[in-house]
Amino acid sequence: MKAFIYDMDGVICDTEPVHIEAEQRVLKKLGITVPLEALYDYQGSSDLNLWTDLAAKHHLSQEPEALVKAKAYLFNRLMHEQGVTPIKGVLSLIKRTDALRAEGLRTAIASSSSLDFIEFVTASLGIRDYFDTLQSGAELPQSKPDPAIYLKTAAVLQVAPADCVVIEDTENGARAAKAAGMYCIGFRSPHSGDQNLSMTDWIVSDMAEVVEKISCKFPEGLV
Structure with a gap:
C-alpha cells in the first residue's frame, strides 16, 4: 500500500442523514414523494445524477442544475x-x-x-493537514460509480x-474504487442505508478494525 484514500460523506463525517433531509425538503416543495430507499441508491454519486434522473422521471419543469x-x-x-459530526x-x-x-504513505x-x-x-x-490532497468529483464529467475521481486522485498522488x-x-x-483497480474497504456506515458492498475486498462495521490492521504492508497478513 502506497496511498490511502478516504471517501468523505459517511466515512469521515456523518452527513448522509443531512443530505437526505435536504433532498426530502426540496421534493416536498415540488410535491413529489420518493421512497427513502431510492434516495439511498444515489449516495456516493453526484447531486446532478440524482436530480437529472428525478427531473426526467417526474417530468419536472425545473432544470436539474437549479434543483x-x-x-x-x-x-x-x-x-x-448542526455542525460536523465525525464518524x-x-x-x-x-x-x-x-x-x-x-x-x-500518501493520503x-x-x-x-x-x-x-x-x-x-x-x-x-x-484534519486538513493530515492529507496530501483533497479531490472533488463535483466538476468531473462523470461521478461515482465512474472511476474518474479515483484515477485522478492516484495521478495527483503519483501512485x-x-x-x-x-x-x-x-x-x-x-464500484468506482474497484473500477479504478484499487483495493476497497467497505465500511458499513450507520446512516448510509442498506448498501451493497459485496464487490469490496474487506467489509468492516467499526473503524477500530481498520486501525488495528492498517500498515504500509496492508493488505498483506489480513485474516
Missing part, C-alpha cells in the same frame, strides 16, 4: 446549523494513516462533494491505482 442548487442551499444551511473512530484512523506518512480525500464543502469539513474537524487502498461506505463509491 442541485436548491438542495445545496438547504444542505449547507443545515450543516452550518465514530475515524479520527483515530486518520491519525494512524497520518503517522504512516513518515514511512512514505487523500476523494469525494463527490464540492471542494468548498470538503475544505469546510476538514477545517471543522481540524499506481493498484497500490491504493480506498475506504468507502456506498455501492456507488465502492
Whole structure:
C-alpha cells in the first residue's frame, strides 16, 4: 500500500442523514414523494445524477442544475446549523494513516462533494493537514460509480491505482474504487442505508478494525 484514500460523506463525517433531509425538503416543495430507499441508491454519486434522473422521471419543469442548487442551499444551511459530526473512530484512523506518512504513505480525500464543502469539513474537524490532497468529483464529467475521481486522485498522488487502498461506505463509491483497480474497504456506515458492498475486498462495521490492521504492508497478513 502506497496511498490511502478516504471517501468523505459517511466515512469521515456523518452527513448522509443531512443530505437526505435536504433532498426530502426540496421534493416536498415540488410535491413529489420518493421512497427513502431510492434516495439511498444515489449516495456516493453526484447531486446532478440524482436530480437529472428525478427531473426526467417526474417530468419536472425545473432544470436539474437549479434543483442541485436548491438542495445545496438547504444542505449547507443545515450543516452550518448542526455542525460536523465525525464518524465514530475515524479520527483515530486518520491519525494512524497520518503517522504512516513518515514511512512514505500518501493520503487523500476523494469525494463527490464540492471542494468548498470538503475544505469546510476538514477545517471543522481540524484534519486538513493530515492529507496530501483533497479531490472533488463535483466538476468531473462523470461521478461515482465512474472511476474518474479515483484515477485522478492516484495521478495527483503519483501512485499506481493498484497500490491504493480506498475506504468507502456506498455501492456507488465502492464500484468506482474497484473500477479504478484499487483495493476497497467497505465500511458499513450507520446512516448510509442498506448498501451493497459485496464487490469490496474487506467489509468492516467499526473503524477500530481498520486501525488495528492498517500498515504500509496492508493488505498483506489480513485474516
